[in-house]
Each structure stands twice: as C-alpha cells, then as structure tokens.
Amino acid sequence: MTKITKAACIGGGVIGGAWAARFLLAGIDVNMFDPHPEAARIVGEVLANAARASKLLTMAPLPKKGTLTFRNSIHEAVEGAEWIQESVPERLDLKRNVITQIDAAAHPHALIGSSTSGLLPSDLQRDMAHPDRLFVAHPYNPVYLLPLVELVGGKQTTPETIARAMTAVEQIGMKGVVIQKEIEAFVGDRLLEALWREALWLIQDDICDTETLDNVMRYSFGMRWAQMGLFETYRIAGGEAGMRHFLAQFGPCLKWPWTKFTDVVDLTDELVEKIGAQSDAQAAGRSIRELERIRDENLVGIMQALKGGNGGAGWGAGKLLADFEARLWADAEKPEADLGKAQPLRIIDTRVNAAWVDYNGHMTEHRYLQVFGDTSDGLLRLIGVDLDYVKNGHSYYTVETHIRHLGEARLGEALYSTCQILSVDEKRLQIFSTIYNADTNVAIATAEQMMLHVDSKVGKSVPALPDVLERVTAIAEAHAGLARPDGVGRSVGQKR
Amino acid sequence: MTKITKAACIGGGVIGGAWAARFLLAGIDVNMFDPHPEAARIVGEVLANAARASKLLTMAPLPKKGTLTFRNSIHEAVEGAEWIQESVPERLDLKRNVITQIDAAAHPHALIGSSTSGLLPSDLQRDMAHPDRLFVAHPYNPVYLLPLVELVGGKQTTPETIARAMTAVEQIGMKGVVIQKEIEAFVGDRLLEALWREALWLIQDDICDTETLDNVMRYSFGMRWAQMGLFETYRIAGGEAGMRHFLAQFGPCLKWPWTKFTDVVDLTDELVEKIGAQSDAQAAGRSIRELERIRDENLVGIMQALKGGNGGAGWGAGKLLADFEARLWADAEKPEADLGKAQPLRIIDTRVNAAWVDYNGHMTEHRYLQVFGDTSDGLLRLIGVDLDYVKNGHSYYTVETHIRHLGEARLGEALYSTCQILSVDEKRLQIFSTIYNADTNVAIATAEQMMLHVDSKVGKSVPALPDVLERVTAIAEAHAGLARPDGVGRSVGQKR
Numbered sequence: 001m002t003k004i005t006k007a008a009c010i011g012g013g014v015i016g017g018a019w020a021a022r023f024l025l026a027g028i029d030v031n032m033f034d035p036h037p038e039a040a041r042i043v044g045e046v047l048a049n050a051a052r053a054s055k056l057l058t059m060a061p062l063p064k065k066g067t068l069t070f071r072n073s074i075h076e077a078v079e080g081a082e083w084i085q086e087s088v089p090e091r092l093d094l095k096r097n098v099i100t101q102i103d104a105a106a107h108p109h110a111l112i113g114s115s116t117s118g119l120l121p122s123d124l125q126r127d128m129a130h131p132d133r134l135f136v137a138h139p140y141n142p143v144y145l146l147p148l149v150e151l152v153g154g155k156q157t158t159p160e161t162i163a164r165a166m167t168a169v170e171q172i173g174m175k176g177v178v179i180q181k182e183i184e185a186f187v188g189d190r191l192l193e194a195l196w197r198e199a200l201w202l203i204q205d206d207i208c209d210t211e212t213l214d215n216v217m218r219y220s221f222g223m224r225w226a227q228m229g230l231f232e233t234y235r236i237a238g239g240e241a242g243m244r245h246f247l248a249q250f251g252p253c254l255k256w257p258w259t260k261f262t263d264v265v266d267l268t269d270e271l272v273e274k275i276g277a278q279s280d281a282q283a284a285g286r287s288i289r290e291l292e293r294i295r296d297e298n299l300v301g302i303m304q305a306l307k308g309g310n311g312g313a314g315w316g317a318g319k320l321l322a323d324f325e326a327r328l329w330a331d332a333e334k335p336e337a338d339l340g341k342a343q344p345l346r347i348i349d350t351r352v353n354a355a356w357v358d359y360n361g362h363m364t365e366h367r368y369l370q371v372f373g374d375t376s377d378g379l380l381r382l383i384g385v386d387l388d389y390v391k392n393g394h395s396y397y398t399v400e401t402h403i404r405h406l407g408e409a410r411l412g413e414a415l416y417s418t419c420q421i422l423s424v425d426e427k428r429l430q431i432f433s434t435i436y437n438a439d440t441n442v443a444i445a446t447a448e449q450m451m452l453h454v455d456s457k458v459g460k461s462v463p464a465l466p467d468v469l470e471r472v473t474a475i476a477e478a479h480a481g482l483a484r485p486d487g488v489g490r491s492v493g494q495k496r
Numbered sequence: 497m498t499k500i501t502k503a504a505c506i507g508g509g510v511i512g513g514a515w516a517a518r519f520l521l522a523g524i525d526v527n528m529f530d531p532h533p534e535a536a537r538i539v540g541e542v543l544a545n546a547a548r549a550s551k552l553l554t555m556a557p558l559p560k561k562g563t564l565t566f567r568n569s570i571h572e573a574v575e576g577a578e579w580i581q582e583s584v585p586e587r588l589d590l591k592r593n594v595i596t597q598i599d600a601a602a603h604p605h606a607l608i609g610s611s612t613s614g615l616l617p618s619d620l621q622r623d624m625a626h627p628d629r630l631f632v633a634h635p636y637n638p639v640y641l642l643p644l645v646e647l648v649g650g651k652q653t654t655p656e657t658i659a660r661a662m663t664a665v666e667q668i669g670m671k672g673v674v675i676q677k678e679i680e681a682f683v684g685d686r687l688l689e690a691l692w693r694e695a696l697w698l699i700q701d702d703i704c705d706t707e708t709l710d711n712v713m714r715y716s717f718g719m720r721w722a723q724m725g726l727f728e729t730y731r732i733a734g735g736e737a738g739m740r741h742f743l744a745q746f747g748p749c750l751k752w753p754w755t756k757f758t759d760v761v762d763l764t765d766e767l768v769e770k771i772g773a774q775s776d777a778q779a780a781g782r783s784i785r786e787l788e789r790i791r792d793e794n795l796v797g798i799m800q801a802l803k804g805g806n807g808g809a810g811w812g813a814g815k816l817l818a819d820f821e822a823r824l825w826a827d828a829e830k831p832e833a834d835l836g837k838a839q840p841l842r843i844i845d846t847r848v849n850a851a852w853v854d855y856n857g858h859m860t861e862h863r864y865l866q867v868f869g870d871t872s873d874g875l876l877r878l879i880g881v882d883l884d885y886v887k888n889g890h891s892y893y894t895v896e897t898h899i900r901h902l903g904e905a906r907l908g909e910a911l912y913s914t915c916q917i918l919s920v921d922e923k924r925l926q927i928f929s930t931i932y933n934a935d936t937n938v939a940i941a942t943a944e945q946m947m948l949h950v951d952s953k954v955g956k957s958v959p960a961l962p963d964v965l966e967r968v969t970a971i972a973e974a975h976a977g978l979a980r981p982d983g984v985g986r987s988v989g990q991k992r
C-alpha cells in the first residue's frame with residue numbers, strides 16, 4: 001500500500017487533537033473539522049505536548065511536519081483525505097450521523113476510523129453507502145505517546161480494510177492490534193472497567209485511600225504490565241510446570257470469598273466527594289499540566305528503556321519505537337546537497353530528555369557522549385555505513401575521544417550537533433563534532449574522535465569498502481579547506 | 497529503631513527465597529528453614545537471579561552480603577532473628593500452625609511477617625502468645641525487583657508493629673504500603689483478580705487470544721500504571737474540570753451493558769487447554785529462564801528510567817531506588833585504609849546492563865563515560881564532595897575528558913574501575929581512570945579528566961574548601977610516586 005499523505009480529523013478534542021498530532025508528526029497533512037469555538041486552542045495545546053514528547057522520545061529524523069488546516073464542514077475536511085478519523089462525543093446517534101456524512105463526502109476508497117471506546121462498529125456502519133471501509137481505531141491517552149490502537153471491524157467491514165488500517169497505523173508509529181470479534185468496549189476498556197469497579201469498592205469501604213491504591217499498582221504489577229501482559233507474566237510465574245499447571249492451581253481461587261465484590265458500586269455523591277478529596281491530597285498541589293509533563297517524561301523514559309530490552313534487540317513498546325526509528329532513518333532524505341559543501345554537516349537535532357539530567361536539572365556528563373555517538377552514527381549512515389553494512393561484518397569503532405565542556409544544557413533545551421571530517425585514510429577516520437544550544441547557537445561541547453574501520457567478525461582493522469571510502473573522501477575533500485576547529489589535537493590540561 | 501541484622505525465613509520457595517535474597521543483599525544474615533528436599537537448589541536459583549538483577553539495578557555500594565544458613569527446625573531458625581518471615585503454602589491451618597510455632601520459639605520482640613496473599617492476619621494470629629507483632633507482609637513477584645510490600649495488621653496487631661515493619665522494609669529497598677482494614681486478598685490481589693476474571697472471559701469467548709490481550713495491556717495502560725496508578729491517571733484525564741467532574745461523567749458507564757461480565761468464568765479443561773496453547777504460541781519457543789531474564793532486565797530499565805523522572809528528582813519506584821542508593825552511599829564504609837596507599841583507588845564495581853548494549857550486545861560508547869563519571873563521583877565522595885557539599889553550592893565540574901577504548905564489554909560482564917590522581921591544585925583536579933574486565937583484570941578503557949572546582953551558584957571556578965583540599969592532596973601525595981599511566985597527556989590520533 002502506498003503511504004498516507006493526507007488525513008482528516010472530524011472532532012478535535014483531546015483524542016482528535018492527538019490523532020492530528022500523530023499524523024502531522026509523521027509528515028501527513030491534516031484537515032480538521034470541529035465546530036467547538038475553542039477547537040483551535042485545545043488542538044494547539046495537544047499539538048504542543050505531542051511535539052515536545054516526540055522530541056524527547058526519539059532522535060530519529062521525523063519527516064517534515066504535515067500542515068494542519070481547519071475546515072468549515074465535514075464535506076470540506078474529507079476532501080482528498082485517504083484516512084478520516086472520527087473523534088466526536090460518545091453517542092451512537094451522533095457518531096452514526098457523522099460517519100454517514102463522512103461516507104457520503106469521502107472518496108470511496110478512503111479509510112474511515114472511529115475513535116469510539118465502546119460502540120459497536122456494526123452499529124456505526126449501518127447507514128453507510130460504503131460500510132466495508134469503516135473500522136474502530138481506539139487509541140489510549142496520551143495518544144501521542146501510548147502506541148496502542150485497537151482495530152475492530154463490524155459485520156460489513158472487509159478484511160482488506162483491517163489490513164490497510166494495520167499498515168496505516170504503523171506509518172504513524174502506533175501498534176495496531178486486531179480484535180477478532182466486536183463487543184462493547186472491546187478488550188482494553190473491558191479490563192480497565194473490571195479493575196476500576198474493584199478499585200471503587202476498595203475506596204468506598206475504606207480499605208485504603210486513592211494514593212495507597214495507586215502505590216500498590218505502580219510499585220508492583222504496573223511495572224510488570226509495562227513490558228509483559230497478564231498471560232506472559234503468569235506463564236513465568238507458572239515456572240517449568242507450565243501454563244496449564246498454573247491455571248489448574250489458580251482455578252479454585254476464582255471461587256474464593258472475595259469474588260463477591262463483583263456487584264457494581266453505587267457512585268453516590270458521597271463516594272465522588274471522598275475520591276475527589278483523596279485525589280486532591282494525593283496530588284499535593286501539583287497541577288494537571290505538571291502531572292502531564294511528569295507522566296509524559298516517564299512514558300518516554302520507559303519506552304526508551306524498553307528499546308534496550310531483550311539484550312539490546314528491543315522489547316514491546318521499545319521494539320516498536322526502534323522499528324519506527326529504523327524506518328525513519330531509512331526514509332530520511334540524505335542531505336546530499338550538503339555533502340559537497342565546505343561546512344560542517346548538521347547531524348542531530350534533539351532535546352534534553354528527563355532521563356538525561358541530574359537532580360540539578362543539568363545534562364549528565366555521559367549524555368554528551370551519547371549525542372556525540374549519535375552524531376558519529378549519523379555521519380556513518382551518510383557515508384553508507386548503515387545497518388546492512390554492519391550486519392555484513394564491517395563497521396567503524398571509536399578508539400579515542402577527546403571532549404571539551406564549554407557550557408551547560410538543561411532539561412528540555414533544544415540541541416543540535418555538527419560534524420567535520422578532519423582526516424581520513426583507508427582505515428582511519430578522524431572527526432570533530434560540536435553540540436550547540438539550538439536557541440542561541442552557542443557551542444556547549446566539542447568532541448574530537450578517532451574511528452577505526454574493522455572487520456567485526458575477526459575484530460581486526462581492515463580498509464573500508466570502496467563505496468564508503470569514496471563517499472567519506474568526498475566529504476573530507478569538501479571539508480579540507482575549513483579552518484581546524486579550536487581544540488583539535490589538544491590533550492587534557494594542555495595550556496592554550 | 498536499630499537496623500535488622502538477622503532475619504529468619506520459614507519456607508523457601510520462590511517467595512521465601514526472594515525474601516532471603518532481599519535480606520542477604522542488604523547485609524542481613526538469614527536463617528532458612530524449609531523441609532522440602534530441593535529447598536537449597538530452589539533458593540540458590542532465586543539468589544542467583546536476585547544477585548544478577550541487583551548488580552544491574554544499582555551501582556551503589558551494597559553492604560557486605562549477609563550469610564545464609566539452612567536450619568533443621570523452626571526453633572533453630574528463629575534464634576536471634578529480629579524479623580521472621582513466613583512463606584509456607586497458602587493454607588490457613590498450615591500457616592497458623594507454623595506462625596504459632598514461630599511465636600513460641602522467637603524472641604518476644606521479634607517481628608513476624610506472613611507472605612500470605614489472601615488470608616486475614618486476625619485468623620493467623622489467633623493462637624499466638626504475642627499476637628501484637630504479627631503482620632502480613634505481602635510482596636509481588638519477582639520479589640527481588642518489584643519493591644511493593646502490602647503491610648496489613650490484624651485485630652491484635654499494634655500500630656507500633658506496623659511502624660517497625662515500615663522501617664524494616666525500607667532497609668531492604670522495598671516500599672511498604674499500609675492497608676487500613678484487613679480483607680481477604682488485601683488491595684493488589686483484589687485488583688488483579690478483577691482484571692483476571694475479565695481476561696478469562698475475553699479468551700473464553702474468542703474476542704481475542706492471549707497475545708493480543710497482553711499486547712493491549714503492555715502497549716497502553718501498563719505503561720501508565722508503571723509510573724502513576726489508576727486515580728492519578730484519571731485525575732489527568734479529567735483535566736482542569738477536576739476529578740469530581742471526571743467521576744460524574746464516568747458514573748453512567750458503570751451501568752453500561754458490558755458490566756454483565758462480572759460472573760465468574762468456569763475454568764474448564766477446555767479453557768485451560770485453550771489458554772495453554774495460545775500461551776505456547778505467544779512464547780514462540782522462549783524458555784521460562786529466557787523470559788525471566790528479559791522481564792528482569794526490563795524492570796531494571798524501567799526503574800532506572802523512573803530514577804530520572806520528575807526532572808531528575810526521581811518518581812515512583814525510581815525515586816525509591818534513588819533514596820535507597822543515597823542511604824547506601826551514606827552508609828558505605830569509606831576505604832580510609834586505601835586512601836594513603838600508593839595505588840590507584842578501586843571505585844566502582846558494576847555489571848553491563850541490558851540498557852547499555854547495542855544490538856550486537858556490546859556496551860555502547862557513552863556508557864563507558866557513564867562508568868567513568870560514576871568513578872569520578874566516587875572519588876569526589878571520598879574527598880568529601882558529597883550531596884551536602886553540592887547542595888551548599890560547591891562542586892567539581894568536568895571540563896575535559898580523553899577516552900581510549902582498548903577492548904570491549906558485553907552484556908552481563910562484570911567491570912570495575914580504578915582512579916589515580918595525576919595532579920591537584922586549589923581549583924583543578926586531574927585524574928586518570930581505568931575500566932577493567934573484573935574476570936580477566938584486563939583494561940578495556942581509560943579516561944583522563946580535568947575537573948574544575950566551581951561555585952555553582954555564580955558559575956565560576958573558586959578554590960575548593962580546606963577540608964576537601966586536604967583530603968584530595970593526601971591522596972595525590974600517596975599517588976605521586978606512581979608511574980604515569982600509558983596514555984596520559986595524549987591527544988587524539990597522536991603517534992605512540
């Protein structure tokens with residue numbers, strides 16, 4: 001399937017706005033229709049959060065951002081859109097009406113997704129002329145960070161539609177999971193609902209307060225479920241005896257006395273006030289904006305940690321991120337035009353991540369070398385040392401690095417790096433990289449590095465392959481006339 | 497309260513063994529009693545996993561490991577123990593009998609914790625002579641990594657016992673949460689049970705398979721719950737309108753059609769087989785050991801990521817880890833004896849973490865600088881530049897670093913670092929650190945670094961305070977006679 005280049009968002013609240021952000025950040029133009037008088041403000045706030053989170057999440061080269069255009073009607077909004085996502089309030093009559101209008105106005109092959117968290121796609125598609133292309137695409141908050149989309153077809157949805165939707169969500173960095181049978185609330189919200197009911201009982205009966213309940217979750221099974229789900233976790237718990245044995249043991253527990261708590265709690269004013277007051281105490285004065293920021297930074301940190309999971313191969317949401325980044329790198333336009341210029345190459349654009357700072361909010365020492373490492377990796381990709389080259393047993397290894405710290409970087413600050421080739425021969429490549437504050441263009445650190453081309457199978461230095469040598473030599477020649485940067489050839493503590 | 501120095505574990509399965517690991521790694525001696533013929537093997541396996549995970553989790557100086565001794569009876573095991581943890585199978589008569597025996601043999605002031613995941617402490621303490629000191633301490637698997645302990649008292653338990661238990665679990669790096677009222681299954685297992693029942697229905701009715709259900713969890717709310725719980729998450733979802741408004745909106749959903757699924761599913765042989773087969777497919781041939789390893793590395797990565805949360809201040813399980821490490825550093829014996837010796841100081845002992853390797857399983861470039869940074873931090877602590885010194889506005893900043901890579905480090909390999917002082921004056925401190933493979937004692941990387949003593953409030957270099965200068969000068973004098981290490985004063989690419 002060809003890539004989506006234009007999408008429409010019908011409804012632009014927190015969910016619709018986040019869909020727009022996902023599209024725009026993936027380089028897809030978005031037409032938005034939302035009659036709400038404050039739609040532009042609300043969408044703007046979500047977009048700002050999403051852009052910030054995305055910069056923290058990945059250093060990979062996101063495509064040029066798509067263009068967001070507000071339209072005055074559904075009819076105008078869906079024009080030319082290959083994917084139309086409906087995110088209007090959760091009422092069957094309203095959603096069905098909107099979807100039927102979308103269907104009438106859209107190109108017959110356009111995909112139509114609904115963000116409903118509970119309604120059946122068969123009910124939504126009832127009045128459509130082309131019901132085959134309607135599916136539920138149910139995301140989770142914050143949509144711009146959590147990758148899950150439940151994909152659910154109705155009676156008239158074709159398998160081809162679901163297959164196209166799977167490909168399309170991949171393009172925007174999300175994880176599509178197909179739910180086999182449509183039921184109200186699908187899978188995720190069923191599970192959430194079950195746990196939520198039990199939680200309300202526990203608060204109602206004063207077994208614990210909201211903070212204690214939250215702590216019980218986040219210091220224990222929450223961390224299990226961030227990386228493995230329920231069944232894989234219990235598979236491990238079952239040990240060598242196996243899953244069937246574990247289940248057989250578990251069986252009797254289901255009949256234990258506490259299962260009486262399956263009644264639905266009565267959400268009285270009194271219970272609402274109790275939970276409200278406990279939640280206030282728990283927040284300890286933190287605003288929603290502050291909690292959002294903390295949550296987003298934590299989610300970024302978790303996904304980045306999982307990227308290193310499974311012995312560096314990536315796991316769960318981290319593997320998804322790694323795969324997404326690999327596609328971005330593969331798709332990124334090589335700055336061919338820049339390669340011949342007599343100026344250092346601009347390689348990395350990033351932002352100081354929450355996991356990168358010390359308790360003073362300063363970027364930690366080794367994170368500078370992380371950015372320098374990403375910079376040299378970026379240069380290597382430009383000269384053809386990509387994943388395939390490395391998999392075939394050749395690579396450049398850094399053997400020596402000299403770093404000078406000239407300034408500081410703080411949480412959230414935008415940075416970019418440049419790289420200049422100092423010298424190159426068959427086996428050796430000497431480079432000089434600089435990290436700048438992107439707002440002031442002031443250099444905050446430099447690194448001079450010597451890299452050696454190796455045959456990684458035998459662990460010996462060997463000449464680089466001809467294509468790579470040719471490319472790197474061309475850049476080196478373009479850089480030959482540049483002044484030697486301040487600090488080159490310097491040893492630690494040397495007088496200026 | 498004074499620290500626990502001796503504990504007893506009665507029952508040594510996966511849970512009892514992990515309690516033993518928590519105690520031992522915190523420097524507490526453990527007496528173990530378990531009549532199972534294979535107890536020593538099972539406990540040994542848990543201890544090995546726990547020791548590995550602990551090395552990956554923290555570089556902080558764990559105290560000298562406690563001593564594990566297997567005893568032949570409850571009576572022998574509890575002798576001298578300040579905390580006795582019962583982890584025998586989940587049957588009231590058995591547990592009550594064991595606890596009554598522990599009570600009779602133990603010192604009357606010893607704490608007695610039960611690992612029960614569901615029984616009421618009031619029922620367990622019924623026949624005790626000193627029922628006031630019995631409490632439930634319910635942990636979560638893997639106990640050596642997940643920090644949660646639910647602390648639940650029975651009718652005869654004193655508040656002082658719960659307070660002492662809170663302090664005691666802190667000593668072993670865990671997070672105690674007090675459950676106000678005893679109910680069967682307490683809080684965590686209630687929530688787990690609710691979600692588990694719903695999950696069984698979803699599989700039974702073929703809405704999805706186990707892998708899809710797991711993916712729904714781990715790509716979405718699992719990551720939310722690793723860092724914020726249910727109520728804090730929904731507080732954010734409620735936005736500026738507030739928690740009470742959110743709840744009022746949510747109310748009607750509780751009456752929606754899908755709440756019919758609160759019946760208890762019948763765990764027939766057929767359902768067990770269905771889940772077993774789906775789980776096999778999902779595991780894709782990965783053994784339990786392999787899944788355990790992946791899970792443990794992911795949990796380590798998540799906790800380390802959360803350590804950087806909240807703008808570097810730490811969040812949730814990461815904040816707990818940071819606080820635990822701060823106490824370890826404060827308690828660590830300073831190697832005063834070594835300070836005067838004419839040999840480089842051994843500073844860091846660590847292991848190559850899953851998050852530190854690239855897809856080839858090699859330690860990533862910038863992680864070397866992380867270990868070197870921890871090494872210079874370690875030296876600074878030795879000379880009195882600790883958290884208080886830094887909070888008072890003085891610190892050493894690294895201004896220049898020269899790294900040589902001499903070898904490679906792979907996932908799980910043990911490393912140590914040494915540090916030699918090359919020169920020091922009022923403001924400057926020049927050091928040379930080396931990272932060794934701990935098994936072969938071969939140097940794999942070196943770093944020469946120049947640090948500058950600064951007044952961090954005004955951002956200017958100033959002389960170090962007299963105490964610090966005195967300590968660092970003493971070490972420098974002891975190192976003065978050492979040979980200058982190979983590589984000192986070297987610039988990048990310089991011929992040997």
